[in-house]
Amino acid sequence: LIMQYYIVMLLGDSAVGKTCVLVRFKDGAFLGGNFIATVGIDFRVSDKGYRLLKIWDTAGQERFRSVTHAYYRDAQALLLLYDITNKPSFDNIRAWLTEIHDYAQKDVVIMLLGNKSDLAAERVVKTEEGEKLAKEYGVPFMETSAKTGVNVELAFHAIARELKHRAMQQPNDPKFHIHDYIESQKQKSGCCVLV
Numbered sequence: 001l002i003m004q005y006y007i008v009m010l011l012g013d014s015a016v017g018k019t020c021v022l023v024r025f026k027d028g029a030f031l032g033g034n035f036i037a038t039v040g041i042d043f044r045v046s047d048k049g050y051r052l053l054k055i056w057d058t059a060g061q062e063r064f065r066s067v068t069h070a071y072y073r074d075a076q077a078l079l080l081l082y083d084i085t086n087k088p089s090f091d092n093i094r095a096w097l098t099e100i101h102d103y104a105q106k107d108v109v110i111m112l113l114g115n116k117s118d119l120a121a122e123r124v125v126k127t128e129e130g131e132k133l134a135k136e137y138g139v140p141f142m143e144t145s146a147k148t149g150v151n152v153e154l155a156f157h158a159i160a161r162e163l164k165h166r167a168m169q170q171p172n173d174p175k176f177h178i179h180d181y182i183e184s185q186k187q188k189s190g191c192c193v194l195v
């Protein structure tokens with residue numbers, strides 16, 4: 001039996017919540033308190049599900065970009081995050097997608113996540129804006145909260161299913177539609193949805 005790892009990378013501006021999303025997925029907890037920026041790249045392994053996901057948490061800060069670029073081509077999937085309370089982090093998504101185009105594998109699975117959906121009062125990026133941008137680039141989208149856990153597990157789950165289907169698909173198997181899967185599973189963000 002060959003143990004196959006899938007490498008998933010978390011990308012996006014500094015402080016959008018990449019480390020917190022990963023900790024929520026891995027440990028089911030919220031990393032509150034002081035913000036500690038990731039330096040370079042951090043590796044974690046999750047044994048959830050049928051295949052192992054190796055998750056690489058990257059630093060959002062500009063000064064670490066040249067370090068993280070070197071790892072893009074090894075990733076099978078990329079979770080690209082912005083913060084719904086931070087407009088520049090959303091505006092930078094186009095630049096991130098350009099970097100992905102330049103450095104990642106051509107068939108990499110990309111998912112766009114609007115994080116911090118629990119902060120409704122501070123929201124500056126509408127859900128529809130995220131949906132529109134994702135549609136333009138043909139990538140699946142959902143809003144997440146590392147604090148409440150909304151859609152965090154689903155994001156990794158959908159990625160894992162997509163990668164599994166790609167690896168194991170036989171010619172006559174029904175195709176896996178990641179967009180439809182997410183639409184059918186995702187929870188609307190809001191005050192009272194706690195997972």
Ligand SMILES: Nc1nc2c(ncn2[C@@H]2O[C@H](COP(=O)(O)OP(=O)(O)OP(=O)(O)O)[C@@H](O)[C@H]2O)c(=O)[nH]1
Pocket residue numbers: 012013014015016017018019020021031032033034035036037038039058059060061115116117118119144145146147148
């Ligand atoms: N309310 C709320 N706060 C969050 C959420 N996710 C992250 N935060 C907070 O946002 C700050 C930044 O989170 P990190 O996960 O460290 O951000 P990062 O994207 O990993 O940052 P870099 O390592 O610099 O790239 C921390 O203070 C977190 O507690 C969320 O879903 N909701």
